[in-house]
Amino acid sequence: MELDETHQxxxxxxxxxxxxxxxPRIDDLESGRVSPFEIMRSMSDALDMGGLITSGAIADPVVPxxxxxxxxxxxxxxxxxVISNLGCGATIATRGSADLVARCGLPVLSLKKVGCWALTEPESGSDAFxxxxxxxxxGDEVVLNGSKAFSSNAPEAEVLLIYARLAGGEAGDKRRIFPVVVERGTxxxxxxxxxxxxxxxxxxxxxxFLDDVRVPRENLLGDPDRPARGTAEQTLASERIVIVAMCLGVIERCLDEAIVHARERVQFGKPIAAFQLTQQKLARIYVAQExxxxxxxxxxxxxxxxxxxxRQVSAAKWYATEAAASAALDAMQIMGGAGYLREHAPERMFRDIKLWTVGGGTNEIQQLTIAKDLLRQHGFEIDLAGGFRVEGEGA
Ligand SMILES: Cc1cc2nc3c(=O)[nH]c(=O)nc-3n(C[C@H](O)[C@H](O)[C@H](O)COP(=O)(O)OP(=O)(O)OC[C@H]3O[C@@H](n4cnc5c(N)ncnc54)[C@H](O)[C@@H]3O)c2cc1C
Structure with a gap:
C-alpha cells in the first residue's frame, strides 16, 4: 500500500x-539549548495544524x-x-465542553500550547488501572489528590490531562477512572x-504532584454517573499506532545511513558494502522496514x-519496536566505531526508540494482551494479573 497524492x-x-x-538543530535540541516546544509551536503554523483540525483531516489516521x-x-x-500533545489535545477536543475545547483542546491539538497526559503513577505502571x-x-468543583510519574511534556505542560479515580471506585476498576483537565497555575x-x-x-x-487541586466540574471529562468510556485505553491504542509509524521512520533513517556508510567506508581495499556480512545486515533492516x-x-x-x-495493535507495537531497535543496532554495527558516536543518527535512534519497548505499555504487556484477545475468542478469559476463567465454569 502506498500514500495517495494528497497524503504524499x-x-x-x-x-x-x-x-x-x-x-540542523539536532545538537541544540539534544543538549537542551533549543526547546522542543519552540519548534513544536513553529510547526503549528508551518504545517497548518489549525487547517487540519477545521477540515477534519486530523481525524484521518494517515495524518498522525x-x-x-x-x-x-x-x-x-x-x-x-508532539504525539503526547496530540494525545492530550484530541481527548479534550472530543470530550470537553465548548469552553474547554476552545481554551485547552484546540490550542494543544494544534500545537500552540504544551499538553501532557498522565496515567502512570509511582506504584502503577503496567498495572495502570x-x-x-x-x-x-x-459542588461545582472537582478536587484532585495524588501524584503521577513519567509524564512526557509535564515539566513544561500548560494543560495537563490527569487520569484519576472517582470516589467510590475500587482499585483496578477502570470504569471509575476519568480524565480531568488541569491548567498550569492551578x-x-x-x-x-x-x-x-x-x-x-x-x-x-x-x-x-496534586495536592487538593480544585478545578471546575466540567474539567472532568465524562459523566460521573456512568461507567467511564475507556478513554485511557483509546488514547493508548492511538498512541501505539503512532509508535509503529515512528518505528518506520527510525528504520528508514537507519537504512539510509547504513547504505551511505557501507558504500563509502573502505577496508581491505574494498567498500564494506562488498562484504556479505554487511549485506546481510542491510537486508535485515530492509525486511524490518517492509x-x-x-x-x-x-x-x-x-x-x-x-x-x-x-491484538492487532499490540502485535504491531511489539514487532515494530523490537524491529526498530534491532535495525538501529545493525546500522550502528555497519558503521563500526563511527556508529558509536553521538554525531551519527543511528546511535541516537537506538537510545530514543528503545523507550518504546517499555513506554505505551511494555512489550511484555503487549504479549499478554495478544494472548488475552486470542483466548477470549475461545471462551478462556485471562487477566494481566494471571487470573483466568473458562466460559461456562466457575471462577
Ligand atoms: C520516557 C518515558 C515517557 C513516558 N511518558 C508517559 C506519559 O506521557 N504518560 C504516562 O502515563 N506514562 C508515561 N510513561 C510511563 C510508561 O508508560 C511506563 O513506564 C510503562 O507503562 C511501564 O510501567 P513501569 O515503568 O511502572 O514498569 P513496571 O510496570 O514496573 O514493569 C517492570 C517490568 O515488569 C514487567 N511486568 C509487569 N507486569 C507484568 C506481567 N503481568 N507479566 C509479565 N511481566 C510484567 C514489565 O513488562 C517490565 O518489564 C513514560 C515512560 C518513560 C520512560
Missing part, C-alpha cells in the same frame, strides 16, 4: 519542514502517521513531545524537573474500517 503532498511538506527546521514517521526520521524525541490519584466532586499543582534519561533527550519527562510499513498500513486500514482489534 502532505508528507513532502512535513519532510521539508523537518529537513529545514529540525535537522505521516507526522510521526517524518519527525522520527530526524528526532524521535521531538516526535514524542490500579492508580491511586483521586477525584472528588464537591493552586496545589506542581511538576518536577525533567528526569535524566538514556534517550529521548528532546522530550522532557517529569512527575506531577514488515513495519505493511503493518502500519494494515492498522490504518483497520482504523478506517473500524475493524481494529486489541
Amino acid at each position: 503532498a502532505m508528507e513532502d511538506v512535513v519532510q521539508a519542514f523537518c529537513q529545514r527546521e529540525i535537522e 502517521a505521516i507526522l510521526a514517521k517524518q519527525l522520527a526520521r530526524v528526532s524521535p524525541g521531538l516526535c514524542l513531545s 490500579a492508580l491511586k490519584t483521586t477525584a472528588r466532586i464537591e 493552586p496545589g499543582l506542581e511538576t518536577g524537573p525533567p528526569l535524566e534519561k538514556f534517550g529521548m533527550h528532546a522530550s522532557p519527562t517529569g512527575d506531577i 514488515n513495519v510499513r505493511n503493518s502500519m498500513f494494515a492498522l490504518i486500514h483497520a482504523q478506517e474500517t473500524r475493524t481494529v482489534s486489541e
Whole structure:
C-alpha cells in the first residue's frame, strides 16, 4: 500500500519542514539549548495544524502517521513531545465542553500550547488501572489528590490531562477512572524537573504532584454517573499506532545511513558494502522496514474500517519496536566505531526508540494482551494479573 497524492503532498511538506527546521538543530535540541516546544509551536503554523483540525483531516489516521514517521526520521524525541500533545489535545477536543475545547483542546491539538497526559503513577505502571490519584466532586468543583510519574511534556505542560479515580471506585476498576483537565497555575499543582534519561533527550519527562487541586466540574471529562468510556485505553491504542509509524521512520533513517556508510567506508581495499556480512545486515533492516510499513498500513486500514482489534495493535507495537531497535543496532554495527558516536543518527535512534519497548505499555504487556484477545475468542478469559476463567465454569 502506498500514500495517495494528497497524503504524499502532505508528507513532502512535513519532510521539508523537518529537513529545514529540525535537522540542523539536532545538537541544540539534544543538549537542551533549543526547546522542543519552540519548534513544536513553529510547526503549528508551518504545517497548518489549525487547517487540519477545521477540515477534519486530523481525524484521518494517515495524518498522525505521516507526522510521526517524518519527525522520527530526524528526532524521535521531538516526535514524542508532539504525539503526547496530540494525545492530550484530541481527548479534550472530543470530550470537553465548548469552553474547554476552545481554551485547552484546540490550542494543544494544534500545537500552540504544551499538553501532557498522565496515567502512570509511582506504584502503577503496567498495572495502570490500579492508580491511586483521586477525584472528588464537591459542588461545582472537582478536587484532585495524588501524584503521577513519567509524564512526557509535564515539566513544561500548560494543560495537563490527569487520569484519576472517582470516589467510590475500587482499585483496578477502570470504569471509575476519568480524565480531568488541569491548567498550569492551578493552586496545589506542581511538576518536577525533567528526569535524566538514556534517550529521548528532546522530550522532557517529569512527575506531577496534586495536592487538593480544585478545578471546575466540567474539567472532568465524562459523566460521573456512568461507567467511564475507556478513554485511557483509546488514547493508548492511538498512541501505539503512532509508535509503529515512528518505528518506520527510525528504520528508514537507519537504512539510509547504513547504505551511505557501507558504500563509502573502505577496508581491505574494498567498500564494506562488498562484504556479505554487511549485506546481510542491510537486508535485515530492509525486511524490518517492509514488515513495519505493511503493518502500519494494515492498522490504518483497520482504523478506517473500524475493524481494529486489541491484538492487532499490540502485535504491531511489539514487532515494530523490537524491529526498530534491532535495525538501529545493525546500522550502528555497519558503521563500526563511527556508529558509536553521538554525531551519527543511528546511535541516537537506538537510545530514543528503545523507550518504546517499555513506554505505551511494555512489550511484555503487549504479549499478554495478544494472548488475552486470542483466548477470549475461545471462551478462556485471562487477566494481566494471571487470573483466568473458562466460559461456562466457575471462577
Ligand atoms: C520516557 C518515558 C515517557 C513516558 N511518558 C508517559 C506519559 O506521557 N504518560 C504516562 O502515563 N506514562 C508515561 N510513561 C510511563 C510508561 O508508560 C511506563 O513506564 C510503562 O507503562 C511501564 O510501567 P513501569 O515503568 O511502572 O514498569 P513496571 O510496570 O514496573 O514493569 C517492570 C517490568 O515488569 C514487567 N511486568 C509487569 N507486569 C507484568 C506481567 N503481568 N507479566 C509479565 N511481566 C510484567 C514489565 O513488562 C517490565 O518489564 C513514560 C515512560 C518513560 C520512560
